[in-house]
Amino acid sequence: xxxxxxxxxxxxxxxxxxxxxxxxxxxxxxxxxxxxxxxxxxxxxxxxxxxxxxxxxxxxxxxxxxxxxxxxxxxxxxxxxxxxxxxxxxxxxxxxxxxxxxxxxxxxxxxxxxxxxxxxxxxxxxxxxxxxxxxxxxxxxxxxxxxxxxxxxxxxxxxxxxxxxxxxxxxxxxxxxxxxxxxxxxxxxxxxxxxxxxxxxxxxxxxxxxxxxxxxxxxxxxxxxxxxxxxxxxxxxxxxxxxxxxxxxxxxxxxxxxxxxxxxxxxxxxxxxxxxxxxxxxxxxxxxxxxxxxxxxxxxxxxxxxxxxxxxxxxxxxxxxxxxxxxxxxxxxxxxxxxxxxxxxxxxxxxxxxxxxxxxxxxxxxxxxxxxxxxxxxxxxxxxxxxxxxxxxxxxxxxxxxxxxxxxxxxxxxxxxxxxxxxxxxxxxxxxxxxxxxxxxxxxxxxxxxxxxxxxxxxxxxxxxxxxxxxxxxxxxxxxxxxxxxxxxxxxxxxxxxxxxxxxxxxxxxxxxxxxxxxxxxxxxxxxxxxxxxxxxxxxxxxxxxxxxxxxxx
RNA sequence: GGCCCCGUAGCUCAGCUGGAUAGAGCAACCGCCUCCUAAGCGGUAGGCCGGGCGUUCGAAUCGCCCCGGGGCCGCCA
Numbered sequence: 155x156x157x158x159x160x161x162x163x164x165x166x167x168x169x170x171x172x173x174x175x176x177x178x179x180x181x182x183x184x185x186x187x188x189x190x191x192x193x194x195x196x197x198x199x200x201x202x203x204x205x206x207x208x209x210x211x212x213x214x215x216x217x218x219x220x221x222x223x224x225x226x227x228x229x230x231x232x233x234x235x236x237x238x239x240x241x242x243x244x245x246x247x248x249x250x251x252x253x254x255x256x257x258x259x260x261x262x263x264x265x266x267x268x269x270x271x272x273x274x275x276x277x278x279x280x281x282x283x284x285x286x287x288x289x290x291x292x293x294x295x296x297x298x299x300x301x302x303x304x305x306x307x308x309x310x311x312x313x314x315x316x317x318x319x320x321x322x323x324x325x326x327x328x329x330x331x332x333x334x335x336x337x338x339x340x341x342x343x344x345x346x347x348x349x350x351x352x353x354x355x356x357x358x359x360x361x362x363x364x365x366x367x368x369x370x371x372x373x374x375x376x377x378x379x380x381x382x383x384x385x386x387x388x389x390x391x392x393x394x395x396x397x398x399x400x401x402x403x404x405x406x407x408x409x410x411x412x413x414x415x416x417x418x419x420x421x422x423x424x425x426x427x428x429x430x431x432x433x434x435x436x437x438x439x440x441x442x443x444x445x446x447x448x449x450x451x452x453x454x455x456x457x458x459x460x461x462x463x464x465x466x467x468x469x470x471x472x473x474x475x476x477x478x479x480x481x482x483x484x485x486x487x488x489x490x491x492x493x494x495x496x497x498x499x500x501x502x503x504x505x506x507x508x509x510x511x512x513x514x515x516x517x518x519x520x521x522x523x524x525x526x527x528x529x530x531x532x533x534x535x536x537x538x539x540x541x542x543x544x545x546x547x548x549x550x551x552x553x554x555x556x557x558x559x560x561x562x563x564x565x566x567x568x569x570x571x572x573x574x575x576x577x578x579x580x581x582x583x584x585x586x587x588x589x590x591x592x593x594x595x596x597x598x599x600x601x602x603x604x605x606x607x608x609x610x611x612x613x614x615x616x617x618x619x620x621x622x623x624x625x626x627x628x629x630x631x632x633x634x635x636x637x638x639x640x641x642x643x644x645x646x647x648x649x650x651x652x653x654x655x656x657x658x659x660x661x662x663x664x665x666x667x668x669x670x671x672x673x674x675x676x677x678x679x680x681x682x683x684x685x686x687x688x689x690x691x692x693x694x695x696x697x698x699x700x701x702x703x704x705x706x707x708x
Numbered sequence: 709g710g711c712c713c714c715g716u717a718g719c720u721c722a723g724c725u726g727g728a729u730a731g732a733g734c735a736a737c738c739g740c741c742u743c744c745u746a747a748g749c750g751g752u753a754g755g756c757c758g759g760g761c762g763u764u765c766g767a768a769u770c771g772c773c774c775c776g777g778g779g780c781c782g783c784c785a
Binding site for chain 1: 714721722726728731734740744747784
């Protein structure tokens, strides 16, 4: 619709150049927008204003010439007017809008999908929590956002892979092993001295108990180092399994679980570091190997190999990211907690150093979640291990409410998550508000079916029966959905779809309260049924896109 | 000290990559169920868009400075 109107405007400008009513000959970018106020039409363009300089004419004069050349835009427009400093406002003929209903009904679950991504392979890596404990609430937000962004990109036609990077190679593995090993000894009756930096959560005791049940205390007979290693590997397996299960119950599945350790076993780290060295990007100092990231905009050089010969986390990260591109991804997205934002410059520096464009890596920052209950903060002590887990929250408020709240705000702004509100079954709760709209339409369908009326089929409906402004507005809102998806995908901003959903639900609820779908007039009933089923389809598509359910009853 | 994010209604936040009279939800107040689900709807009230300067036809939006809140600056992961 927008596209067609834009083409008409382009043609009008060319016509003006031909007839001489405009003479600069420069074709401007025509920008069409949906005005904030309905009195300003369905679409508006500022093109007359942007052309003012090159034409050396008053914007309104230019607008007049354009409008004259435009006519009614080949039947597209019912009214065109010039307003304000030189805006051209377009009012589209109602028939234009009702076409969208057929489109929605024909495409069904595909309505909203597009191919702007042209199958470009993109990888999005998210969650990637260390397998040293259960997922907490912050991981949950990253999970919900990462998953939704992946779905958005898929809907926009990109070829998306979801990946989880498993940090199974650092010091924390040893620390995990030691923590479990000590708890195991404790279970056996030994007195232990638990280190300050150990993993103190109770889940460690559970892991130790499970290890004992599986294998007895035999592990403790091994040499200490070996014993700790066995404990660590065991713990990681158990905890990673727990994480995967938590994510699954949260509705998230990864295409690939990528082991950090495998970077070493395949010698990828050395290979990539050698490439850096070859390009003269590394140097030795104080016995350590450094990456000259300052060369590419970082404020400090970074250590790759410590003076004791062990690689840093950064070293494997370099190898990991380089390999992502070697695997063929054109674009790579990382979803990180905001506390890691300091790592962005150095990762971008790595890309630049190895000849990639820094824009090929996009880092999505996930800000903190403030957990509240009835307005009061829920205290979380990470040190004591008493943080709130994702599992706890999902169990308490449900998957849908949880995901919805995580997606409700821009990812880079802090989020207040009120458990009491998320659980509440009232109109204060935005999750139910949207889902209820869907359930209501299903209910209408059930009633219609009882009256012998099935949801109407495209082509057998007289949409001219839809004469109300509210009906036209609903059609307009449905028409915006595909571009909302594309916009949200390209900006990596799933919250836009939440807002879209809330608006659509509001419009529907209002319509529902004011008008009856099932009326005395059969043709009107069919037309309205057709309309609300198009609404239902879009509600469902958008809900599913965000990993939320579209319930038929509530 | 350096860098990042944030500052919009009493509260929580949108504001589509510069547009027209700045929006929504909650809270407050007033209304609506013999009617397809009241988990709903309608209405009222509420604003120096933190402040200043600049860029231009036009700024909540872009740039610089200041104020305020949060975060990050390891040979930790």
